[in-house]
Amino acid sequence: MSKELVKKFYTELSIGEWERLTKNPYNRLELDSTLHYLDKHLPKSGHVLDAGCGPGRYTVELAKQGYTMTSLDLTPHMLEIAREQVEKAGVTDRVQLHEGSVEDLSIFEDNSFDAVMCLGGPLSHLVIEERRQRAVDELIRVAKPGTPVFASVIGRLAICMNSVVYLWPEMLEAPDVYRDYTPSEDTTPVDTGSRHATSTSPRN
Helix, strand or coil, X not given: CCHHHHHHHHHHHCHHHHHHHHCCHHHHHHHHHHHHHHHHHCCCCCEEEEECCCCCHHHHHHHHCCCEEEEEECCHHHHHHHHHHHHHHCCHHHEEEEECCCCCCCCCCCCCECEEXXXXXXXXXXXXXXXXXXXXXXXXXXXXXXXXXXXXXXXXXXXXXXXXXXXXXXXXXXXXXXXXXXXXXXXXXXXXXXXXXXXXXCCC
16 A cells, blocks of 8 residues: 555544544454553553554553653544544643654654554555565664564454444445545455564454
């Protein structure tokens, strides 16, 4: 997926991406299981990078727990929603938002964070292996030695489940959005495939 296509997709999803993880019990399972693993493996306090933060769901949750959050996303509209949610939660003093890509974290120095997260779709959108590996290398680079890096990807099972509980109803509501991102018959599929990595539940 090109950066412009990713931006277009999430701009059109808008507030729906914030609501996604609480819209039904199946999606809530992803949120709750991810928060479980974060609670289990995060340090008790510290500075956390949320790379590919989207509308800021996990940024807000962790900031409310007292973590200092630096959050980055490619899509300006997602950052606008994140800013609104951060303000609504009353945690603006603990959150810094940046526009950028998980492939290039050069605005951060080596060994900057007590934990690093890249949750949801960012790594899965990097369907070219070299781009995906570059992002993984960057996530590791900015993490302090021995600290956790949390990463999730969209698994094959999630694609099957989407067609049953998520994608089909939304296609009925907004068919043009999904038509834009559905490969045509002549599209050649690209194979998608860390140190310190702790996996969370597949994004859906």
